[in-house]
Amino acid sequence: MKEGPVIASVAALIGDPARANMLTALMDGRALTVSELAEAAGVTLPTASSHLARLDAANLLAAERQGRHRYFRLADPEVARVLEALMGLAERTGAKRVRTGPRDAELRTARICYDHLAGERGVALLATLKRAGRIAGEDELTVPPEGRAFFVDFGIDMDGLEKARRPVCKTCLDWSERRSHLGGALGAALLDRFLAEGWARRDPGRVIAFSGAGLGALRNAFGEAIAPAG
Amino acid sequence: MKEGPVIASVAALIGDPARANMLTALMDGRALTVSELAEAAGVTLPTASSHLARLDAANLLAAERQGRHRYFRLADPEVARVLEALMGLAERTGAKRVRTGPRDAELRTARICYDHLAGERGVALLATLKRAGRIAGEDELTVPPEGRAFFVDFGIDMDGLEKARRPVCKTCLDWSERRSHLGGALGAALLDRFLAEGWARRDPGRVIAFSGAGLGALRNAFGEAIAPAG
DNA sequence: CGGACACTTCGACTAGCATCGAACTATGAA
DNA sequence: TTCATAGTTCGATGCTAGTCGAAGTGTCCG
Numbered sequence: 001m002k003e004g005p006v007i008a009s010v011a012a013l014i015g016d017p018a019r020a021n022m023l024t025a026l027m028d029g030r031a032l033t034v035s036e037l038a039e040a041a042g043v044t045l046p047t048a049s050s051h052l053a054r055l056d057a058a059n060l061l062a063a064e065r066q067g068r069h070r071y072f073r074l075a076d077p078e079v080a081r082v083l084e085a086l087m088g089l090a091e092r093t094g095a096k097r098v099r100t101g102p103r104d105a106e107l108r109t110a111r112i113c114y115d116h117l118a119g120e121r122g123v124a125l126l127a128t129l130k131r132a133g134r135i136a137g138e139d140e141l142t143v144p145p146e147g148r149a150f151f152v153d154f155g156i157d158m159d160g161l162e163k164a165r166r167p168v169c170k171t172c173l174d175w176s177e178r179r180s181h182l183g184g185a186l187g188a189a190l191l192d193r194f195l196a197e198g199w200a201r202r203d204p205g206r207v208i209a210f211s212g213a214g215l216g217a218l219r220n221a222f223g224e225a226i227a228p229a230g
Numbered sequence: 231m232k233e234g235p236v237i238a239s240v241a242a243l244i245g246d247p248a249r250a251n252m253l254t255a256l257m258d259g260r261a262l263t264v265s266e267l268a269e270a271a272g273v274t275l276p277t278a279s280s281h282l283a284r285l286d287a288a289n290l291l292a293a294e295r296q297g298r299h300r301y302f303r304l305a306d307p308e309v310a311r312v313l314e315a316l317m318g319l320a321e322r323t324g325a326k327r328v329r330t331g332p333r334d335a336e337l338r339t340a341r342i343c344y345d346h347l348a349g350e351r352g353v354a355l356l357a358t359l360k361r362a363g364r365i366a367g368e369d370e371l372t373v374p375p376e377g378r379a380f381f382v383d384f385g386i387d388m389d390g391l392e393k394a395r396r397p398v399c400k401t402c403l404d405w406s407e408r409r410s411h412l413g414g415a416l417g418a419a420l421l422d423r424f425l426a427e428g429w430a431r432r433d434p435g436r437v438i439a440f441s442g443a444g445l446g447a448l449r450n451a452f453g454e455a456i457a458p459a460g
Numbered sequence: 461c462g463g464a465c466a467c468t469t470c471g472a473c474t475a476g477c478a479t480c481g482a483a484c485t486a487t488g489a490a
Numbered sequence: 491t492t493c494a495t496a497g498t499t500c501g502a503t504g505c506t507a508g509t510c511g512a513a514g515t516g517t518c519c520g
Binding site: 010016021076078083086089090091 | 237241243244245247250251289290312316317320322323
């Protein structure tokens with residue numbers, strides 16, 4: 001019975017505190033570097049690297065190189081679901097209760113994903129831009145000329161973005177919505193504009209709070225569908 | 231960061247091969263004695279006792295004394311759901327799937343998941359019920375009036391189910407099919423009917439074996455799609 | 461280039477824990 | 491009461507795996 005049920009190996013993988021810390025740090029769907037995950041887990045870099053290699057080998061994580069960084073994200077929303085289910089179980093063990101306050105709802109509505117907008121609002125943003133023909137493509141996103149004109153008009157330095165090494169557009173799978181939102185340099189620039197215009201502000205944590213006026217302005221600029229009233 | 235996220239402790243609990251063996255042995259919802267579980271896990275009695283005490287302390291199991299025996303069962307269908315979800319994750323890890331005997335095939339066709347039907351047949355059941363409009367919803371399932379009438383007609387005491395504390399409908403992610411099947415009180419009641427009607431019987435282990443006549447009756451009651459001929 | 465940074469690999473150490481045998485408790489049967 | 495069975499507790503043992511420092515590899519930047 002040494003082989004045991006398959007379930008044991010994956011559960012043991014999640015069961016180490018350091019790895020569990022890393023996984024929970026990744027639960028919001030962002031990709032983090034090895035260093036960031038090491039800090040999140042409270043271990044040194046070599047230790048984190050070893051853990052991440054194992055999680056990757058088990059296909060719980062997806063790795064992506066970017067220059068000298070290595071970004072890890074949850075392989076799949078399915079992984080996040082299982083982690084959430086485990087949290088549910090953990091609650092009934094009599095351990096400390098996890099607050100499920102309004103902050104959680106806010107997090108799903110709009111949050112920062114690295115440096116761009118995620119959550120319900122972020123997914124709606126990409127969908128709206130695509131529908132208006134300002135961004136094209138499915139997995140590989142591109143900006144057609146009319147879209148480029150729109151973004152320039154919106155106050156974004158497209159010249160600058162295009163010169164930089166970072167990809168202008170990037171899809172990013174949204175953990176709470178299970179659909180893609182807009183990442184990349186353009187995604188970051190858009191969020192910058194929102195914040196600079198005062199349409200939204202960063203709350204402590206990852207929450208992005210849009211004001212009523214900000215939502216109105218958003219609708220004005222991008223169309224009604226981005227933030228349906230009610 | 232020593233305490234780590236709550237998730238780690240419960241995952242570590244499941245992550246030990248001996249404990250995982252015990253938990254999977256209990257996945258059919260029956261209660262087993264310490265000795266039986268020790269044998270299922272392939273460890274001695276003292277070892278099993280110690281493991282069970284820990285699982286019990288974490289409220290993953292419920293214990294019940296009966297004379298000089300002590301019976302353990304899963305504390306809750308929710309525990310079974312999480313275990314199934316973990317099996318699903320384990321599948322994609324490409325982990326060792328050594329034993330692929332005929333029994334494994336039967337297990338994928340139809341098995342018991344705590345107290346309701348899982349496997350190919352269970353997934354087909356839920357899909358068929360949804361298509362016929364007898365169950366509605368995606369993650370949160372509900373029973374519309376026409377569905378309720380159907381189940382009452384099928385011999386299920388919907389009044390009783392609705393009064394009880396247990397949710398009537400619950401999705402449960404199927405590890406072999408990677409789609410949801412029907413859990414909750416209604417899922418359990420349906421399986422009860424199938425067994426009572428003699429359409430299927432419980433084989434040793436978790437296998438549910440449908441007879442030829444049983445499959446015909448199933449098609450009659452729920453539609454062709456639930457068990458396509460061939 | 462050369463230096464800084466991000467990460468990986470290696471080797472050694474250590475702590476935790478799963479395991480078992482033996483002794484102990486409790487229940488049931490004769 | 492006495493014996494048998496079921497389970498628990500305890501102490502000792504051995505192995506796994508998590509941890510870190512140091513050294514190695516690759517990438518970016520000036």
